[in-house]
Amino acid sequence: QSVLTQPPSVSGAPGQRVTISCTGSSSNLGAGYDVHWYQQLPGTAPKLLIYANTNRPSGVPDRFSGSKSGTSASLAITGLQAEDEADYYCQSYDSSLSGSGVFGGGTKLTVL
Amino acid sequence: QVQLQESGPGLAKPLETLSLTCTVSGGSINNYYWSWIRQPPGKGLEWIAYIYYSGSTSYNPSLKSRVTISVDTSKNQFSLKLNSVTAADTAVYYCARVERYNWKPRAMDVWGQGTTVTVS
Numbered sequence: 001q002s003v004l005t006q007p008p009s010v011s012g013a014p015g016q017r018v019t020i021s022c023t024g025s026s027s028n029l030g031a032g033y034d035v036h037w038y039q040q041l042p043g044t045a046p047k048l049l050i051y052a053n054t055n056r057p058s059g060v061p062d063r064f065s066g067s068k069s070g071t072s073a074s075l076a077i078t079g080l081q082a083e084d085e086a087d088y089y090c091q092s093y094d095s096s097l098s099g100s101g102v103f104g105g106g107t108k109l110t111v112l
Numbered sequence: 113q114v115q116l117q118e119s120g121p122g123l124a125k126p127l128e129t130l131s132l133t134c135t136v137s138g139g140s141i142n143n144y145y146w147s148w149i150r151q152p153p154g155k156g157l158e159w160i161a162y163i164y165y166s167g168s169t170s171y172n173p174s175l176k177s178r179v180t181i182s183v184d185t186s187k188n189q190f191s192l193k194l195n196s197v198t199a200a201d202t203a204v205y206y207c208a209r210v211e212r213y214n215w216k217p218r219a220m221d222v223w224g225q226g227t228t229v230t231v232s
Contacts, residue, residue, distance in 0.1 A: 002156065036219035038157075045206055045226050046149075046157065051219035089157050093217065100170050101147065101159035101217075 003028060003097070004035075004090050004104035011110040012080045020107045022073040022090030028102060030071035033092045037066055037075045040087040040106075049088070050075060077109070085111045114139035116207050116224035124201075124231050130194040134207030134224060141165050141183065145210035145217040146190045148181060150203040151226075158203075162210055162217055163190055170217075197231045204228050 005023040012018040022035060029035055037050040048057050050066035053073065065076045077084055090104040120132035134146070147162040161171045161181040169181055175194070183190040194201060205227050208220035 034218060038220070040157075045223040046220075047223070048219055048221045051211070051221070052213070057221065087156075091157075091159070091220070097173050098170060100172050101162065103149075103157045103159055106156040 002105040003094055003102040004092060006088075006090060006104035006107045008105070009108045009110065011112055012077075013112045014080055014082065016080045017076065017078045018080060018109065019077075020075045020088050020090075020109070022075070022104050024071045024073075024092060026071065027096035028071075028092045028094040029068065029073060031095050033094070035066070035068050035073040036091045037064075038089045038091065040089065042086070046089065080111055082111050085109055114209060114222050116209065116222060118205060118207050118224045118227040120205075120227060120229070122228055122230060124197050124229060126198055126231060127196050130192075130197050130201065130229060130231075132192045132205055132207075132227065132229070134190050134192075136188045136190075136209070141185050141188045141190065144212055146183065147208045147210050147217075147220055148192045149206045149208060149220070150201075151206070152200075152203045160192065160205075164212075164217075199231050202229065202231045 034052040038046040039049045040046040053068040088107045094102045117135045124130045142165045148160040163169045163181045178195045180193040207224045209222040211218040
């Protein structure tokens with residue numbers, strides 16, 4: 001069981017908006033640790049999508065956005081495209097685990 | 113453009129020690145944290161450990177008793193040793209660069225392509 005909780009799957013039609021939630025606790029997201037999001041396309045290494053809750057690295061389309069409030073965070077994808085079909089992971093750090101890194105269980109996004 | 117490349121044996125026998133190395137090219141290992149992450153077949157990502165270039169470390173508590181992470185700044189490399197491996201350690205192992213922000217680790221912004229390790 002992952003320290004950060006994500007829905008196993010979400011889906012949406014092309015052009016739609018989807019959101020992926022990431023729920024933590026008072027020892028990680030609620031303790032002020034930032035959340036980061038990664039996209040993993042089939043058969044490839046993860047890629048940083050959102051860092052420090054809301055920031056996009058250079059080259060990431062603005063269709064991707066992140067937010068965080070209290071012990072929860074969300075990744076939103078607007079204007080869904082077929083190429084967005086991938087696994088998405090949230091990640092943070094946890095003070096109850098001596099500051100070690102933690103991942104969510106991952107969410108499979110299916111573009112219908 | 114910083115690139116990371118994992119190297120090591122693709123096959124390990126049960127109870128042996130697995131050793132992996134990540135070579136950093138196109139940039140310096142200094143002033144960053146460096147991490148190992150693994151992904152068992154068909155499963156999610158599991159954070160293993162990170163090390164600061166100066167040597168300070170943090171480990172996943174569930175693996176801490178079996179894992180050692182180290183850094184060699186002269187070779188621009190960092191390494192992972194995992195003792196007493198079992199079939200449950202079969203996974204793709206990734207190395208990654210971890211941003212430093214306010215002297216603390218933040219996001220993993222550069223990843224290696226991953227190396228598959230099978231324990232059998």
